[in-house]
Amino acid sequence: MSDIDAWEDELKLRYPNPKNDSGTKSDLSTDRPQKSRDTFRDYAAESRESVKEFYRLNHARQTYAFAQVKRRQYLKLNHRSMGIWEAMEYLNTLVDDSDPDTDLSQIEHLLQTSESIRADGHPDWFILTGLIHDLGKILCLMGEPQWAVVGDTFPVGCAYAKGIVYHEFFRDNPDWNHPVYSTRLGIYRENIGLRHVKMSWGHDEYLYQVVKDFLPTEALYMIRYHSFYAAHRENEYQHLFDKGDHQFFEWVCKFNEYDLYSKSDERPNVKKLRPYYENLIDQFFPKTINW
Ligand SMILES: [Fe+2]
Numbered sequence: 411m412s413d414i415d416a417w418e419d420e421l422k423l424r425y426p427n428p429k430n431d432s433g434t435k436s437d438l439s440t441d442r443p444q445k446s447r448d449t450f451r452d453y454a455a456e457s458r459e460s461v462k463e464f465y466r467l468n469h470a471r472q473t474y475a476f477a478q479v480k481r482r483q484y485l486k487l488n489h490r491s492m493g494i495w496e497a498m499e500y501l502n503t504l505v506d507d508s509d510p511d512t513d514l515s516q517i518e519h520l521l522q523t524s525e526s527i528r529a530d531g532h533p534d535w536f537i538l539t540g541l542i543h544d545l546g547k548i549l550c551l552m553g554e555p556q557w558a559v560v561g562d563t564f565p566v567g568c569a570y571a572k573g574i575v576y577h578e579f580f581r582d583n584p585d586w587n588h589p590v591y592s593t594r595l596g597i598y599r600e601n602i603g604l605r606h607v608k609m610s611w612g613h614d615e616y617l618y619q620v621v622k623d624f625l626p627t628e629a630l631y632m633i634r635y636h637s638f639y640a641a642h643r644e645n646e647y648q649h650l651f652d653k654g655d656h657q658f659f660e661w662v663c664k665f666n667e668y669d670l671y672s673k674s675d676e677r678p679n680v681k682k683l684r685p686y687y688e689n690l691i692d693q694f695f696p697k698t699i700n701w
């Protein structure tokens with residue numbers, strides 16, 4: 411994909427916003443022209459092939475062993491030490507081939523999400539979660555390929571559920587025929603609880619591990635499972651959920667609306683918003699944290 415966020419545009423085609431049938435824009439007013447429905451569909455048709463190719467790689471290579479290797483590589487959190495705003499600026503250095511005039515920077519994407527959460531009067535930790543939820547994408551700057559950073563996430567170590575997009579591509583995954591990993595429960599037991607389930611490697615799990623000591627459980631669920639569409643949109647993997655997972659997934663669903671539908675071409679004023687957000691960050695995080 412030329413643009414790391416192209417798969418999210420595909421998500422909006424898959425799950426159009428019920429509140430506006432174009433599925434492309436938020437309710438935010440703007441003085442910038444929004445992508446029209448037709449323009450968006452043209453763009454989507456072109457990008458669909460590259461997104462499909464992206465999922466082909468993702469599904470063939472996200473094995474149980476791969477997720478374990480990446481966990482060992484990253485979860486010592488010994489790669490960098492930096493504050494949240496610094497991480498946002500670092501993520502912003504991610505340049506892609508998409509059009510800089512119409513596409514928002516990573517910081518702008520984050521601020522749009524948090525600002526729409528703030529506009530709806532949600533608590534501070536929820537706003538902060540919107541601000542930081544995609545910071546795990548710095549994995550791209552640490553040399554990880556897109557298929558190991560973004561895209562739908564799913565459990566590994568058990569059968570890949572039919573409700574995962576492009577499920578047929580898992581046929582090329584070495585775990586597809588594994589005697590244990592290919593079974594419904596795999597290495598897990600019935601209703602074991604998601605905290606015991608290893609997920610495919612990506613920006614959700616990585617950021618969860620980085621921030622897990624600083625935010626309430628609701629926020630951590632939103633961060634850890636926001637790309638787990640098979641569960642929060644397709645109701646798959648309920649046999650691995652425990653009671654708490656069911657409760658906390660209500661927050662994951664609530665968050666998903668902001669994640670998908672707050673994006674527009676409106677550019678938030680980063681300079682003006684920065685003091686408010688630095689103050690918010692200071693309420694929850696130390697000056698620097700380990701990445
Ligand atoms: Fe994300």
Ligand SMILES: [Fe+2]
Pocket residue numbers: 543544669
């Ligand atoms: Fe996001």
